[in-house]
Amino acid sequence: MRILVSDSLSNEGLDILKEHFTVDIHTGLSEDELVDKIKQYDALVIRSGTQVTQKIIEAADNLKVIGRAGVGVDNVDVDAATKKGIIVTNAPEGNMISAAEHTIAMMMAMSRNIPQANASLKAREWKRNKFTGIEVKGKTLGIIGLGRIGSEVSKRSLGLEMNLIGYDPFISEKRAVELGIKLTTVNEIAKVADYITVHTPLIKETKNIIDEEQFALMKPSVKIINCARGGIINEEALAKALEGGKIGGAALDVFVEEPPFNSPLLQFDNVIVTPHLGASTQEAQVNVAIDIAKEIVSVLTGGLAKNAINIPSIKPEAMAILAPYIRLSEIMGKIAGQLADGNYEKVEIAYNGEISGRDTRPLTVSALKGLLEMALGSGVNYVNAPTLAKSRKVAVVESKSESSEEYSSTMSIRLISSGLTKLVAGTVVGDESKIISVDEDKMDIFPAGRMIFAKHINKPNVIGPCCMVLGKNEINISGMQVGRSEIGGFTMMVLNVDSEVSAPILEEVRSIPGILNAKLVTL
Numbered sequence: 001m002r003i004l005v006s007d008s009l010s011n012e013g014l015d016i017l018k019e020h021f022t023v024d025i026h027t028g029l030s031e032d033e034l035v036d037k038i039k040q041y042d043a044l045v046i047r048s049g050t051q052v053t054q055k056i057i058e059a060a061d062n063l064k065v066i067g068r069a070g071v072g073v074d075n076v077d078v079d080a081a082t083k084k085g086i087i088v089t090n091a092p093e094g095n096m097i098s099a100a101e102h103t104i105a106m107m108m109a110m111s112r113n114i115p116q117a118n119a120s121l122k123a124r125e126w127k128r129n130k131f132t133g134i135e136v137k138g139k140t141l142g143i144i145g146l147g148r149i150g151s152e153v154s155k156r157s158l159g160l161e162m163n164l165i166g167y168d169p170f171i172s173e174k175r176a177v178e179l180g181i182k183l184t185t186v187n188e189i190a191k192v193a194d195y196i197t198v199h200t201p202l203i204k205e206t207k208n209i210i211d212e213e214q215f216a217l218m219k220p221s222v223k224i225i226n227c228a229r230g231g232i233i234n235e236e237a238l239a240k241a242l243e244g245g246k247i248g249g250a251a252l253d254v255f256v257e258e259p260p261f262n263s264p265l266l267q268f269d270n271v272i273v274t275p276h277l278g279a280s281t282q283e284a285q286v287n288v289a290i291d292i293a294k295e296i297v298s299v300l301t302g303g304l305a306k307n308a309i310n311i312p313s314i315k316p317e318a319m320a321i322l323a324p325y326i327r328l329s330e331i332m333g334k335i336a337g338q339l340a341d342g343n344y345e346k347v348e349i350a351y352n353g354e355i356s357g358r359d360t361r362p363l364t365v366s367a368l369k370g371l372l373e374m375a376l377g378s379g380v381n382y383v384n385a386p387t388l389a390k391s392r393k394v395a396v397v398e399s400k401s402e403s404s405e406e407y408s409s410t411m412s413i414r415l416i417s418s419g420l421t422k423l424v425a426g427t428v429v430g431d432e433s434k435i436i437s438v439d440e441d442k443m444d445i446f447p448a449g450r451m452i453f454a455k456h457i458n459k460p461n462v463i464g465p466c467c468m469v470l471g472k473n474e475i476n477i478s479g480m481q482v483g484r485s486e487i488g489g490f491t492m493m494v495l496n497v498d499s500e501v502s503a504p505i506l507e508e509v510r511s512i513p514g515i516l517n518a519k520l521v522t523l
């Protein structure tokens with residue numbers, strides 16, 4: 001397999017990749033150059049420099065994974081990658097300490113005018129009064145976004161004896177208490193904080209989260225810090241606030257356009273800037289390079305994507321329990337898909353018993369993959385299965401119940417296609433997938449290879465002729481299961497066969513009196 005590394009990456013990461021794959025390093029490529037090259041590669045490793053556009057992704061016919069050495073994936077068209085079935089993954093933990101330390105460094109540098117004083121003294125000036133600063137002790141810091149980096153900033157700020165307030169709609173009151181932060185609103189932060197720092201991703205909801213309205217509420221002394229992403233704070237509104245002397249200053253590591261050579265923000269004396277250096281430490285660069293290299297090796301050797309952005313990721317401890325159910329759900333999806341007729345309309349996936357208490361998202365994705373593969377072929381994978389279901393208007397409904405009668409955990413797939421319903425239920429025994437019912441028929445089969453599912457009347461002279469048809473066509477039967485029902489009732493027979501069953505042979509089976517339907521299922 002071949003890996004393209006299109007931004008600089010530490011040797012520690014490159015060495016891991018080289019142990020397993022052929023690695024080409026080409027930095028500074030244009031979009032067209034990448035479009036030309038990308039077909040040859042199985043994985044693309046980037047930092048923030050490469051813009052992975054839809055055009056590049058569309059040309060990436062062999063690409064399986066895009067690995068971002070760092071956190072932000074705003075330079076990747078994740079939707080296009082998802083549609084193409086390409087995993088997008090990142091290395092979110094390796095640089096969080098560096099980014100938090102940079103935030104603190106920016107806050108301190110701004111409070112004590114260090115960059116300005118440094119420039120002044122180097123210009124042979126000695127202006128001690130001009131650069132009188134302020135202490136951070138006892139001041140209120142407002143933190144917007146309390147994830148990895150926001151939390152690390154809060155820990156360090158408590159050490160500086162600051163008062164902390166914060167806003168993050170996705171963290172609990174309990175977590176905020178643990179961090180020593182009083183949760184409040186963005187506008188309240190704007191009103192009362194002496195320092196405001198943002199640590200959210202740049203998404204629709206966070207773009208311009210600090211805008212004219214918030215600047216109007218702020219104290220004239222407030223200092224703003226952005227070491228997350230340009231655009232979370234509206235740059236035009238910030239420039240206006242600085243111009244009108246409405247705020248005390250700003251420290252910026254990131255910009256809407258990088259490099260920000262045309263930005264009016266560079267002209268203010270009370271704005272200090274760094275060229276996107278939050279993660280630029282030796283430690284962070286080694287960490288993210290190693291993390292992303294290991295992730296790429298794992299994905300390309302059939303393992304897990306621990307930090308995938310576009311598929312549910314599973315922690316290794318949870319994986320030990322979920323793995324057999326992931327296999328079961330894919331098999332059940334394949335069986336349901338092959339037993340059904342017509343266009344899929346709705347899939348209801350039910351989890352019962354112990355498994356219902358787990359994160360079942362990977363199981364649902366796996367069931368959809370199995371199901372859609374039957375209609376769409378090998379282009380379906382764990383990444384694009386949910387998107388494909390959505391785009392084909394297949395409704396997916398999950399339900400959970402703690403109770404399960406015969407087994408500790410069971411799951412079922414009810415597939416509604418062209419108004420008809422097919423129901424397949426299964427469980428895991430040891431590590432093996434077992435089908436426990438099809439429609440209303442109880443079964444006891446360990447599915448494998450090719451199987452004929454034949455619905456028939458439970459009476460003499462049905463099973464025998466069926467075996468005769470297969471026998472005379474040299475098809476070996478390696479296993480057989482008949483569902484339980486009273487004599488004369490309808491039930492299901494499953495025959496495991498060792499070779500292909502052609503359409504005419506299947507038709508001959510269907511024509512046997514007492515056989516209501518027969519379908520070949522191939523796993």
Ligand code: NAD
Pocket residue numbers: 071072073092095096099144145146147148149150167168169170171199200201202205206227228229253254276277278279280
């Ligand atoms: P994270 O995912 O751990 O945390 C982000 C937090 O933002 C989450 O807790 C989330 O709940 C919160 N959030 C989401 N929507 C929100 C909203 N509408 N309002 C308030 N909070 C919201 O991410 P992280 O690793 O802490 O990274 C934070 C930012 O820092 C990202 O933008 C990342 O790209 C950036 N970053 C920059 C550098 C740099 O070099 N300057 C380095 C690393 C990370």
Ligand code: MLT
Pocket residue numbers: 047048069070071072073095276278279
């Ligand atoms: C990140 O998102 O990890 C940062 O912006 C750091 C970087 O990649 O330079």
